[in-house]
């Protein structure tokens with residue numbers, strides 16, 4: 001990103017906070033240890049999940065897991081951004097990326113993006129009963145082939161197989177989440193941290209609808225106008 005020679009300091013417009021919460025790095029561990037952040041504030045972007053690239057603005061599969069501060073509701077705006085007063089409610093204890101970001105010069109931020117990222121396995125104790133469920137989704141619902149599967153949907157000769165593969169993944173993803181919730185009864189606010197976004201929600205962004213009947217989901221392509 002080019003440097004702007006006019007702007008030299010943050011005027012707290014808050015625009016950066018409306019574009020999504022920061023990813024967490026090892027340097028942010030104390031925020032969790034000191035309860036400045038808790039797990040309900042977080043969302044996991046699983047390895048392979050498409051996210052918008054900082055440099056190109058296009059969706060690209062993540063190379064490793066990312067734990068971020070959640071957006072508000074279905075929006076990207078960081079949950080700690082208070083729109084009325086355009087202020088960060090945890091400003092004194094904001095994560096590394098927020099303290100490095102200067103919108104007029106993103107070099108410092110770019111130097112840390114994708115490096116020394118925290119993952120769920122750094123945050124949750126290995127003996128926690130949620131861990132086997134997290135591993136089950138990671139192993140049985142790999143997102144690393146998602147880009148190829150989405151691309152296969154656009155070709156007539158591979159569309160049916162790709163839909164069948166994605167349908168299997170969506171049902172597996174939902175079954176593991178349901179089993180974890182039935183056994184452990186955790187707050188639903190933790191689901192996005194434990195498991196990331198359900199696959200059917202990710203697919204909806206790519207024009208794929210999910211229909212549920214008798215506990216089983218089927219997928220179809222949303223007809224284009």
Ligand code: SF4
Pocket residue numbers: 016017020021022069078079080081082087088089090091094095098
């Ligand atoms: S933590 Fe604060 S500074 Fe960082 S994105 Fe959220 S509101 Fe903005």
